Amino acid sequence: MASTYTNPEYPYRRSPDQDAAAPVHHPVIIVGGGPAGLAAAMDLALQGIKTVVLDDNNTVSVGSRAICIAKRTLEICDRYGCARPMIDKGVIWKHGRVYFGEEQIYEFDLLPEQHHKIPAFINLQQYYFEEYMVDRCRQMPLIDLRWLHKVTEVTSSADRATIVVETREGPYRLSCDYLLVADGANSPIRESLGLESKGQVFEDRFLIADIVMEADFPAERRFWFDAPFHPDQSTLLHKQADNVWRIDFQLGWDADPDEEKKIENIRPRVEAMLGKERKWELEWASVYTFRCRKMDSFIHQRVVFMGDAAHQVSPFGARGANGALQGVENLCWKLAAILDGRAPPALLATYDTERQHGARENILHSTRATDFMTPKNAATRLFRDTVLDLARDYPFARSLVNSGRLSTPCTYDDTPLNTADQADFDPRMRPGAACQDAPITGAGGQQEWLLQRLGNRFVLLLYGTLPASAGQQLEAALARLKREGNRTDVLWILPQGQQGSKDNEVVDSEGVLAQRYDLRPGSAYLIRPDQHVCARWRTLDADAVVAAAHRALGQDLAEEQAA
Numbered sequence: 001m002a003s004t005y006t007n008p009e010y011p012y013r014r015s016p017d018q019d020a021a022a023p024v025h026h027p028v029i030i031v032g033g034g035p036a037g038l039a040a041a042m043d044l045a046l047q048g049i050k051t052v053v054l055d056d057n058n059t060v061s062v063g064s065r066a067i068c069i070a071k072r073t074l075e076i077c078d079r080y081g082c083a084r085p086m087i088d089k090g091v092i093w094k095h096g097r098v099y100f101g102e103e104q105i106y107e108f109d110l111l112p113e114q115h116h117k118i119p120a121f122i123n124l125q126q127y128y129f130e131e132y133m134v135d136r137c138r139q140m141p142l143i144d145l146r147w148l149h150k151v152t153e154v155t156s157s158a159d160r161a162t163i164v165v166e167t168r169e170g171p172y173r174l175s176c177d178y179l180l181v182a183d184g185a186n187s188p189i190r191e192s193l194g195l196e197s198k199g200q201v202f203e204d205r206f207l208i209a210d211i212v213m214e215a216d217f218p219a220e221r222r223f224w225f226d227a228p229f230h231p232d233q234s235t236l237l238h239k240q241a242d243n244v245w246r247i248d249f250q251l252g253w254d255a256d257p258d259e260e261k262k263i264e265n266i267r268p269r270v271e272a273m274l275g276k277e278r279k280w281e282l283e284w285a286s287v288y289t290f291r292c293r294k295m296d297s298f299i300h301q302r303v304v305f306m307g308d309a310a311h312q313v314s315p316f317g318a319r320g321a322n323g324a325l326q327g328v329e330n331l332c333w334k335l336a337a338i339l340d341g342r343a344p345p346a347l348l349a350t351y352d353t354e355r356q357h358g359a360r361e362n363i364l365h366s367t368r369a370t371d372f373m374t375p376k377n378a379a380t381r382l383f384r385d386t387v388l389d390l391a392r393d394y395p396f397a398r399s400l401v402n403s404g405r406l407s408t409p410c411t412y413d414d415t416p417l418n419t420a421d422q423a424d425f426d427p428r429m430r431p432g433a434a435c436q437d438a439p440i441t442g443a444g445g446q447q448e449w450l451l452q453r454l455g456n457r458f459v460l461l462l463y464g465t466l467p468a469s470a471g472q473q474l475e476a477a478l479a480r481l482k483r484e485g486n487r488t489d490v491l492w493i494l495p496q497g498q499q500g501s502k503d504n505e506v507v508d509s510e511g512v513l514a515q516r517y518d519l520r521p522g523s524a525y526l527i528r529p530d531q532h533v534c535a536r537w538r539t540l541d542a543d544a545v546v547a548a549a550h551r552a553l554g555q556d557l558a559e560e561q562a563a
Contacts, residue, residue, distance in 0.1 A: 001263075002212040002281035004242040005127055007059040010134070012148040014169060023162060023173035026052050027339055031151050031163075031189060032182035034061070035126070036307030036324040038133040040180050042080040043332035045142040046456050047529070049339055052174070053143060054165060056150035060130035063284045064210050067123050067240055068318035070407040071111070072434060073325045074118045075531075079455045082136035083118070086129060090122030091239045096221035098403055100388040102228045106398045110406065115439050115512045117449045121406070123219075123240045126321070154179065154189050156301040178335060179303045182324075185291070187309035193300060197312065199293025199363065203253040204374040206315075207260050207287050211245050211270060213280035223403040225373070225388055229272040234373050234403075236316070244283055247273065248315075250374065257287035290314035290370050294359045298352050304331065311359035313366035316373065316404030323362045326410055327355045333456070333529035337553060342485045347554030350417055358410040365405040372402035409434035412532065416557060419526075419535035419548040426518035435531045438513035440493075443500040450513060453506070454531045458488040458549055462540065463514065464495065464521035470540060477542035481549055488526075488549055493519065528552055 017024040028044060030037045033055030041051045069086065077083040094110040111120035137143045152171070153164035161179035165172050181189045190197065222237040224230070233250035240246055249269055251260055259265055263282055270280065294311035298304060307324035331351045337343035375381040390397035411433045412418070418431035429436065437451045453459065458481075466474065474490075481488045492505045493513060500507055508514050517525065526535040526548050535548035550556070 002283045004212060004244055004283060005125065007062060007127065008131060008134075010058045010145070010147040012058065012168065013146065014167075015144070015146060015149075017174060018167070018169065018172040020172075023175045025160075025175045026050065027177050028052075028180060028335065029054065029161075029163065029174060029176040029178075030180045030182065032184065032307070032309070033057070033130075033134070033145070033147070034182060034184070034307065035066075035130060035133065035321050036182035036309075036328055037180070038130065038137055039076070039080065039325050039328040040182070040306060040332055041137055041143045041145075042082070042133070042140065043328060044336060045140040046080065047333065047336035048142070049336050050142045051144065052176075053137070053145050054149040054151055055145075055147055058147040060134065061126040063286060064125035064127070064208075064240060064244065064246065066126045066129075066315070066318070066321040067238060067246055068322075068406070069122050069124055069129065070318060070322040071116070071118050071120050072407070072409040073322045074122065075437065075451055076325050076329050077133075078118065078451070079531075080133075080136060081139075082132045085132045085135075086124055087119065087122060089128055089132075089241050090124035091219045091241060092119045092122050093219045093221065093239075094120035095218070096223070098391075098401060099222070099224040099227070100385075100391075101226050103392065105388060105391045106401070115510055117437055117439075117451070121318070123238050123246070125240055125244065128241065129321075151183075151189065154192060154303065156193070156303045158301055161302040177302065177339065180331075181303060181305045181309050182307045183309055185308040185312045187305070189303070190295070190305060190309055193303065195295060195300060197293045197295050197310075199291065199312070200367065202290035202292070202314070202370050202374065203376075204370070205251040205253060205255045205257065205260075205287055205289050207249040207251055207255075207266070207269075208285060209247045209249065209266050209270060209282060210240070210284040211247065211280040212243055212283050213245060213274075213278065214243055215245065215278070217245075225384075225403070227273070230269065235273065236403075251287070255287070260287050261285045288315065290366075292363045292367050292370070294356070294363065298355060299348065304348075304351070306331065310355075311362070313362050314370050316369050317362075317365055318404070318407045319362040319366055322407035323358060323410075326358060327351075329530045330355055330358075334554075337486075340485065343553040344555065344557065346557040349557070350415060350554060354412045354415050357412060357414070361410060362407075369402045369404045373404075417528075417534055417552045417554065419544075419551055421536065423538035425536060425538075429517050429525075429533060429536070431533050431535055433533050435527060435533065436516045438508070438516055439510050440506040440513060441500075441509040443502055443505050447509075448506065451531060453491050454527050456529050458486065458529060458552070459527045460488055460490045460545060461493055461517070461525040461527065462490060463493045463519040463523045466522070466540065470542070473542035474540065474545070477546045480546060486549060486553060488545075526552070
């Protein structure tokens with residue numbers, strides 16, 4: 001088999017905690033050094049929270065695994081400081097084609113508009129994704145990465161979690177205010193606590209074949225229903241870094257996973273697709289079964305579950321790792337605010353309510369895609385094939401074709417942290433929505449992007465200028481929030497043609513920001529630390545800003561609990 005990547009080996013190091021007579025206490029301990037665990041460590045470090053990350057292995061992912069990294073995930077990683085190597089190494093794409101048999105029935109463009117810093121998607125093997133995250137974690141002194149430290153026992157109570165950690169030098173104990181668990185879909189910790197992840201296992205199997213070859217196929221997503229080279233089954237083709245190509249072959253429920261992974265059985269499938277004359281080598285193969293499931297609650301006293309440990313979806317639609325990082329970003333600003341005493345413990349419950357919504361949304365899309373790709377009876381097969389036939393000529397039918405609805409940012413519509421709109425705004429950027437990026441020009445004339453100015457704290461976006469009296473009231477309101485420990489920065493957005501003179505003044509140099517946020521003079525947005533909108537106004541009211549910030553920090557929830 002070919003090999004384009006050598007897994008790094010991270011050293012085991014003895015921690016001073018192992019020599020302590022009593023369990024050493026930490027604010028946050030993270031179990032699992034995969035994408036969710038590493039992201040949580042970086043997010044919390046940027047907000048001043050120390051973490052210990054425990055992983056029972058000493059390397060990154062073996063095999064390409066999750067390869068489709070969405071725009072929102074890259075924007076999150078850009079805030080963490082590790083997106084650039086991912087984009088530089090990954091294969092950038094936004095175009096896709098869908099086939100029925102030999103014929104292309106339609107194509108799509110995931111990001112047709114201009115003025116975006118981050119591409120719609122990149123394809124990058126998970127081992128690179130994790131390696132670049134580890135590299136960034138090692139630059140952050142608030143993160144204590146411990147490889148070959150395996151958690152074997154967890155005890156949770158109302159005020160702390162206690163764990164036993166096994167190493168080559170024997171066990172030791174730790175305690176923490178919060179234990180974040182990202183130990184995978186089969187989560188040993190979840191099982192040890194008697195908790196379940198409930199859902200559906202779909203009776204179908206798919207083969208992943210990563211092959212190394214030089215080919216001039218464009219960097220795009222190609223999906224076949226009833227592929228001519230793989231009759232009655234679906235096939236997916238993606239290009240990855242290092243001239244590695246991902247092919248997913250639908251196998252059917254009766255397929256033997258061990259047999260299907262053998263090169264003598266993979267070769268005929270690939271040759272039927274690419275032709276016997278094309279040269280290629282197999283790098284990695286895996287057989288997977290669709291699973292869509294989640295926990296009833298992601299929080300168990302002081303233990304919080306993230307990523308696949310909390311929820312799992314089928315691979316089509318790229319909603320697993322991408323959904324996991326959206327969940328991490330949702331969790332960590334809340335946890336930091338609680339640990340710093342800036343928000344009540346009741347705020348943590350909104351991680352569960354908001355990300356349960358996100359998990360249900362991902363599972364719904366994943367389930368629908370699976371049902372469409374793998375019809376279970378003659379009636380559903382007839383419906384699917386009829387839709388595919390119509391999609392050749394009729395745009396309405398293309399909206400019904402489902403080869404995996406690709407990951408998009410989750411909007412938290414029903415969260416108690418939102419302040420209801422009081423005016424006629426474009427609904428796309430309503431409270432709960434993830435912020436869209438836009439080009440801006442700084443006070444010194446430097447070209448920037450809006451999302452670079454957001455994150456880690458609350459930000460109030462103001463478009464245009466305020467009357468002097470309103471400006472004084474706003475200063476008093478912001479001073480009050482600062483005294484409470486809840487810093488809220490103001491970012492003044494000046495229209496095209498104007499020039500900023502202060503560090504917190506930027507120019508909407510292309511007019512894109514005003515268009516995307518439906519801004520008029522005096523409009524204002526309050527942005528959460530995870531770059532989601534929590535309130536907006538056509539005319540700013542300083543008291544309303546304070547009330548919205550309190551609401552977004554869960555103070556209303558605390559008062560409800562006290563009552």
